[in-house]
Amino acid sequence: MYKSIIFDIGGVMVDFDPKAYLVDRLCSAEMEEKVYDLTFGSEEWKKLDAGLISRFEGNATMLKNAQAAGCEFEVQGVLDDWTHILRPRHRMIELVRRLKNHGYCVYYLSNIPEDILELLTARGVLDQFDGGVASCEVHINKPDARIYQALLDKYSLKADECVFIDDNLANVQAAFALGFAGIQMKESVGTLVRSLATCNVTLR
Template identity: 35%
Template sequence: MPAKTIIFDFGGVLVDWNPRYLYKKIFSSETEMEWFLSNVCTPEWNQAMDAGKPFAEGIAELCERFPGFKEQISAFYDRWPEMLGGEITAGVGVLSELKAGGYRLYGLTNWSAETIPVAYSRFDFLRKLDGIVVSGEEKVIKPDPEIFRILLKRYDLKPEDCIFIDDNQQNTEAADALGFETVLFSDATDLRNRLRSAKIEIETVSGATLS
């Protein structure tokens, strides 16, 4: 078994999630949509659900603050699957290659406990992971060091033996500080090059080593 363990973020690395996939169907103009996502259902508001807040509670609070947008706010949960654009083939391809090479693979994601089952049912490649830590289930989110410690303890991992891949620099910096080797994800070519620099042998699904 290869010594290194590879840990993947989900959104932006393996899964294409974007609320705009839904809200472009709801709003008549991009300007209205962007205002709504910047002022009502903001990334910071969604992050609270990633940290374990129930959607019902978060939506109720916003509907009270923005009564003119109740239908649009409620859609954030009621039509949440429409925010999934599909898998990110660059990241999933590398994951499959690493699996073929016998590496231990884990997931560490900021994701609501209420919506992660949708991802599990839609994306078969998540079954290739040897374990997953979901922020909404733990009620702590990246870049908080505690969620990294939860991952390490649960799966008996050592940070110096792990490579953590994420598209968010704050998260990679937090992992760096704990002793992880990290890759800030941008594309498959850069990821493969960074992994090879870390002495990771990447295999194709058929088993042939990529040079």
């Protein structure tokens, strides 16, 4: 019997599709790939998620690398503008509330930098959760098994009583390997509700 439902944040609770954002912004496949590798796909981005560098340090290094690659202007624009893509998914927030009202514990487990965690907290995205673990707090990113264990330990949870939801398949597979039930989030909230029902997690 599942008692706890665990949600990723980016791509699940809020919109986060950096490649689609870059397509709309740059309209050049070559430049989109280059800018992605210098920003969202960079080592600096992973370090930001893990709380190992500050936003100032991360941006400075990304801009230095962009200058060397001849696309400082494009990367600067992305770094100045990208947070607007983090639109809260209100139907997901409502789903979390309904699950909680039906007696389930609800948590988040996310790769997320400190400043973005603070931003989404201020916007009320996390208000319905009973708690959670952010990568920036424990200095470990998914799909490292240690971040899942950190959540289990923090709230005295059992993996086989938890359902984990993430848009990234590798993260879902890592959770499954530890004994969680795993669901990869697709576009539709209705599809997610049906997937939860297959785990006997119902909202009736």
